[in-house]
Amino acid sequence: MKIAFIGAHGVGKTTLCYDLASRLKRQDRAVDLVKEVARSCPLPINRETTLPAQAWILHTQIAQELATAAQCDIVICDRSVLDNYAYWCTPQDASRRTMSW
DSSP states (O other): OEEEEOOSTTSSHHHHHHHHHHHHHHTTOOEEEEOOGGGGOSSOOGGGOOHHHHHHHHHHHHHHHHHHHTTOSEEEEESOHHHHHHHHHSGGGTTTTTSOO
16 A cells, blocks of 8 residues: 655645654554655756656656565655656746656
């Protein structure tokens, strides 16, 4: 099972992720957390994001989710690939959407 938290910056996603993981572990559930991968992105993010940055985040997120799912029954994600889609569709990215991958 995968549970992903998405939303704006600073609304408490990370806190909720850790709280849920803690509660599930107390019930002896095999659970692990995929932390927000964008924080370790070596490329510009947020308002300065680029297509290569979003590609890096997307691929890293998927890889970490797959690796974690191979080890645990429950994967909790602090953000998800839906966040990539949201950044891809924002108005400041309109000119970059036409670029090829």
